[in-house]
Amino acid sequence: MKSIILIISLITSATLFASSTLPTDWYQPSFDKGANQNTLSTPSAQADEEIDHLFSTQHKTLKRLNKNANKKWKVTDYVFMLALSKSGLLGFKALNGKSVFQVYYQKKKATPVKVEESKPIDIFVHEDMTDSDLQAQIEPVLGALVATKKIDRNTTLSGDIVERINSVKQVVGNLEASTDKKFYLSAFRIDLGINSSGILLPSWAAHKGTEVVLRLQWTRIVKKGAPKALAYKSKVNSNFQAFTESVLKDLNKIDESPLASTGKKAVKVRIGMGVTTTDAIIISSAKTTFMGNLIFKRNKKYKPSKSVVTNDYQYVIDKSIDGAKKMGQISNERFIKGLNKAVKMGGYFVRKADNSKKWKVSMLRAWYILSVQGFMGLAPITATSEIELFYK
């Protein structure tokens, strides 16, 4: 099946072509506490037409692809990325060092396989793994990394990684799988940076100046009723559990009516977050004890309940994303409004991308940031994206 995976990312900067930009409430943080998160300006006719032109250009590029480059192969999927400038100009992403346009070929007689994210997950972690289990999994990965000659073998590296994993287990090991909500927590992921000397770097520096990034993913969250011996108790954990439960309740309140006409749904939500030494849960990219990503997937068996869930948990946001260093916090009410606004933006791009007769959008991923005032906007690529919604 021919399909498109469209990835929209956002880059900050000034632009010379302000006439065809998106409305400011789509991308500029609002510091007005009275700002209405429920409203979303409609793009101008000119901006609308410019975005159509981008999709049209990409589709015409695909027409030029020689689909019979080899008799045994066919083009099945393609992926492209859009970027947004600081002033709202949308364009093709052209970032050195990253693949921005991908074409998938498949053997004509082969069984279709699912197109997955290009970045592999290096190590899967289960909550009941022993240190020797972890070592057994880490060693071959480290061997492969050293073979690339990007890093030297440091004698303490393997032990340092196990120690880091255990510190994170103290926090995530006790998470329970919730199956009675619209979304459920499916995984927890952190990236570890390793420099050329084989030194493990702090989590917040995982993607800055590192030679390689080692990705760890907790693939199984403790199910309800699991033996208590597997549970890890700590003060941080109670905050983390409360935060996760709170987000799960908030995700129940996502209003997907703007997507109704597209036939698409939000299938996955990834929230970048961190835990500080003072046990605060933050949604940001600042220095923290560790940083990770909570990945929520849609619960296909979920049936809406008539009962109204009240929720007064507050998310702590690091103001460093806006240039200051102080901590702030936003209410869950603003968080929910921001999510709903993000869904409206996603619906717009799905409708734009679905205009091709020959290609069908299989998935749209959009990155968003959350400001200290609770503003939700398209995320700049220069900052860590805090929230990512997958529409399918």
Add this chain to the structure above:
Amino acid sequence: MKKLFLPFLIILLLTSCRHRLVPMIGMDSNGDEVIEHVSAVNFKSSSADVMNLVAKDTLTTLSNHKFNSGWDMNHFQVGLLINTTVGPLAWKVSATPGFRLVFKKVKK
């Protein structure tokens, strides 16, 4: 001179309509944003040409390769890296080896 101006303007207008621009947005080595506007015609032809070239060479090589491990490759991804640099006529496309191969086990 005035007689030439109007036709010149019309030709310029028609030319600009035929060669619409598309913005390319990236970052330079300092992390500053770079915006280049390139001809949509150039974008389409350059991207497709370089992708076709890479596909032709690599698919032929892969088709002729004998896999003896009991696994057969049936999905192949080519990544196209688009490079832009500041300056006139700086539009440059290069296809980097961003390959991803997916194997399926051969049924015996």
